[in-house]
Amino acid sequence: MAENYRKEIVQHIIRNLLDIQLLRIIQVEPTWGYRIKKQVETDFNIKLRHGALYPTLNALEQKGFVESKKQQKDGRARKVYTITATGKIYLQTYYSILQGQLENT
Amino acid sequence: MAENYRKEIVQHIIRNLLDIQLLRIIQVEPTWGYRIKKQVETDFNIKLRHGALYPTLNALEQKGFVESKKQQKDGRARKVYTITATGKIYLQTYYSILQGQLENT
DNA sequence: CAAGATATGTCCGATTAAGGACATATTGTA
DNA sequence: TACAATATGTCCTTAATCGGACATATCTTG
Numbered sequence: 001m002a003e004n005y006r007k008e009i010v011q012h013i014i015r016n017l018l019d020i021q022l023l024r025i026i027q028v029e030p031t032w033g034y035r036i037k038k039q040v041e042t043d044f045n046i047k048l049r050h051g052a053l054y055p056t057l058n059a060l061e062q063k064g065f066v067e068s069k070k071q072q073k074d075g076r077a078r079k080v081y082t083i084t085a086t087g088k089i090y091l092q093t094y095y096s097i098l099q100g101q102l103e104n105t
Numbered sequence: 106m107a108e109n110y111r112k113e114i115v116q117h118i119i120r121n122l123l124d125i126q127l128l129r130i131i132q133v134e135p136t137w138g139y140r141i142k143k144q145v146e147t148d149f150n151i152k153l154r155h156g157a158l159y160p161t162l163n164a165l166e167q168k169g170f171v172e173s174k175k176q177q178k179d180g181r182a183r184k185v186y187t188i189t190a191t192g193k194i195y196l197q198t199y200y201s202i203l204q205g206q207l208e209n210t
Numbered sequence: 211c212a213a214g215a216t217a218t219g220t221c222c223g224a225t226t227a228a229g230g231a232c233a234t235a236t237t238g239t240a
Numbered sequence: 241t242a243c244a245a246t247a248t249g250t251c252c253t254t255a256a257t258c259g260g261a262c263a264t265a266t267c268t269t270g
Contacts, residue, residue, distance in 0.1 A: 005198040009125075013202065015228090016121035020114075024206070034247050049229070054249060075236055076246060093110040095210055097118065098203050101129070105200055120258095139217050154259070159219060180266055181217060216267075221260105228255070237246075 011046050018056050019065075023083060023091050026066055032078040033057055057081060065090055116151045123161050124170075128188060128196050131171055137183040138162055162186060170195055 014021055025036055033054055040048045057079075060066045065087030071078045083091075119126055130141055138159055145153045162184075165171045170192035176183045188196075 002194050002198045002201075005195050006202065009195075009199055009202055012122065017117065028209075032247080033249095034245095038246095050248075051230075051250080052228075054247095058249095074246095077235085078247065089107050090110050090114075093107045094114055095207060096107075097111065097114055098207055102200060102203055102207070104133075137217080138219095139215095143216095155218075156220080156260075157258080159217095163219095179216095182265085183217065212270090214267100214269080217265085219263080221262075223260100224258080226255100226257070229253090230251100231253100232251075233249080235247085237244100239244080240242090 027083045030082040131186050132188045135187040
């Protein structure tokens with residue numbers, strides 16, 4: 001029964017806190033949009049529209065939370081995103097809020 | 106600097122995961138809408154519209170996550186909400202997802 | 211007695227987001 | 241050579257949400 005709710009809540013979090021979830025993924029290792037899309041879809045078994053993904057990635061860059069470098073790999077032009085120091089602080093703040101939610105549980 | 110982000114993220118979470126945040130508050134002890142509004146506003150220093158709060162509380166009841174009893178206290182008609190067993194399962198699922206987010210940190 | 215606090219609810223115009231289509235370019239495969 | 245996959249982007253119509261107003265009732269305090 002809890003598993004029925006799990007997908008619903010995960011989808012809720014991915015949708016509404018998409019910027020933070022993208023930061024989380026980029027923090028692990030530099031990566032690019034299409035790879036993030038595939039990763040989220042297989043890891044969480046939910047759909048992630050690229051029409052929502054790419055604008056959010058650009059917004060993260062404008063906020064200074066990530067930096068991008070255009071990479072040429074096998075003729076494919078990828079935009080590889082790396083988390084910045086500011087982005088790490090933002091993520092840490094998010095994690096400390098989560099920790100607060102888990103206290104008194 | 107992290108504190109500047111804190112309020113922004115908390116507001117984001119309260120807004121977009123309002124149903125879960127209300128459940129969290131109701132789980133601690135049975136309470137009512139107006140009290141929740143005041144509590145959230147003083148605890149997190151953010152505004153919570155009652156025009157968003159009451160419909161969300163009613164939606165939680167329709168989903169079977171909370172139950173309400175009309176209470177008469179000093180002439181005030183309160184709707185006191187109590188979390189149900191189903192609501193507790195839903196919350197536990199949320200907490201386990203948060204725990205997953207905090208692993209690999 | 212008027213104003214503010216307590217208490218819950220609806221409604222509407224404006225903004226925002228969602229879903230999906232349109233768009234383009236290259237590479238690998240059947 | 242056509243189709244699927246990789247890769248990133250925009251656009252448009254519809255659906256959802258926001259902020260604030262409207263509404264009502266009781267109690268407390270100045």
